[in-house]
Amino acid sequence: MSRLALAGIPSGDRAARLAWARLVEPGDPAAARLISAVGAEAALHGVDPSSTLGQQMAVRVPDLDVERDLEIAAALGARIVVPDDDEWPTGLDLLANPPFCLWVRGPVQLDEVCERSVSVVGARAASGYGLHQAKEISAGLAERGWTVVSGAAYGIDGAAHEGALAVDGVTVAVVAGGVDRPYPAGHAGLLARVADAGAVVSEVPPGSAPTRWRFLSRNRVIATMSRGTVVVEAGLRSGSRNTAKTALEHQRVVCAVPGPVTSAVSAGCHVLIRDGALLVTDTAEVLEAVGPIGELAPVKRGRQDPGDDLDPSHRVVLAALRVGSSTTPSRLARLCGMSEGEVVGALGVLGLTRLVSHDEDGYRRVPRRARA
Template structure:
């Protein structure tokens, strides 16, 4: 059945089936089309497209003719059948499963979403983080993305990415390896596998997580569709983390969309000599927050009290010494024995106090006596040098 054969009496043109038609007609992110739906309603937009009369406001004659041609070729019931064959469903704005945060996109909001997988998209999106980055990533970037995503999954967060090569794939694999939840937002139909090299990964996500897309079954990706897909990733999640991105990386579009929507934006730093991290570093010079692991991401996007642990170096035995003993230890010469008078002067204490502390330090193995002078033991010398010249 074509769109032209669909009966308005059934209510389908103005309801879900009408939106399925519009998914074939209006490109993702088309704000003019979104405005038509908001101002005139789905039923009226579909009716006027099928009638092929005067263009709706904002459409040139040539563009309107192209949209009319698309509408007349649409087969909404066939699209629904193709989706059903791969275990997918069509979710409309206002449905119980619709993630309401997508409404923040306003007229650029998806007409609807094709969802493949068993979990409820709305519930998963409530506690989700986007992890995106370069397709041509380094081993460092892939490792960081996988480790960070695994950490997020272990703490009950859903990892959202684009199913692409590089950072996207590493993020999905990290979440799956931790037996966690992940969502791939595609720039093609959810029945297609793109990129082909990630076929096994996409199938695994469909089994254990969710595959989501705006385009109807069978539709192919284009460069512009990849960029527009990124706004959905940004809107769907509480925040976006970029792990490696060159200055012209498409993943930066996700961050820009997240910033426009008021979402949290984060970046993982890399070597300053790496072109793959140049775009991330530029973000970090602006409004993005530097993060290095899942705990720091959760501290930003999570609820009150979900704080990252304070970063501290290892506690060394000398850290447990009393301040007076630490002062005497620090006053000993590093390469020779020293007299008590010199040590007391360096520690800003009396001679008797210095002697008492030196005997205490000897009992702990830090110093040894050489006649009337005192010297650091070899073990203490290494310890003190590392304190004086930390890396």
């Protein structure tokens, strides 16, 4: 069988994976199957040029220069991480078509920060409410030692990174283009800060454009790199819902933040919740969902009044009393449909709890402000 005309590629798995990343698109199923069967290097040199995969690769062979890619990575201060490296995030191995390799810019050890990480994603055209929630949740996660993973897009993604950075936390940006091509351009400064404090990660080589289909491929990395995904705002057609779907398929926790039922950018979140995603409203609830067993969020309750735990009959007597005028036990008995003895007993309990007072005309309710 003839082979592709590949020359000048250094030997070894790492170099072969760099070549694969240059020759085919991220998540290519045919390439993934071949690599899984025989390994990256043997697969690369064993592709049938007449096959669909071979014909696709042949178009890009003239642009292949592994040594150049290694030099570019070094110049960028980036490193290449492959599945055999300790730094490889193990969650990516769950994917049927995992990345061939990762380009990483940043000081953190990727496998370590992904062990305690949450993806926070959502709409680009986010509302003020959504941006606030993304920042608050992400800042709370970072303060508790969790890494915030997102995609560096405008809207919720950017707010998630900003929230983590605001508290000197760690955040990871998974981008759809090369690590040398800030996208969107307006987030060049933000991506530089992420690279200084966390990591900017891509599965496509330097110089690669962030095409529409690469965003979808990028989403599967975000979904499986972390322990869970929080969707803050999402429309009915949304890449964030795609991320959530992938996370759910790979046994990751999926959470969604509710919004107004009239909000188009929250409609996707509401569908996720109806389909089984966990409704969350703050960091504590997110960590209860994705964190270790026993990391429970405080139970949210309304205002507790002294009379809330009263016996039902005592509560009836209290409701019948007025603040501005006193009432006798006999009148209360008629109002409440109780015996006078029962009323007197209830008044005794209410008096001990300082809910009622007694004067020469009878009993009255104590005003709320006077109970302290």
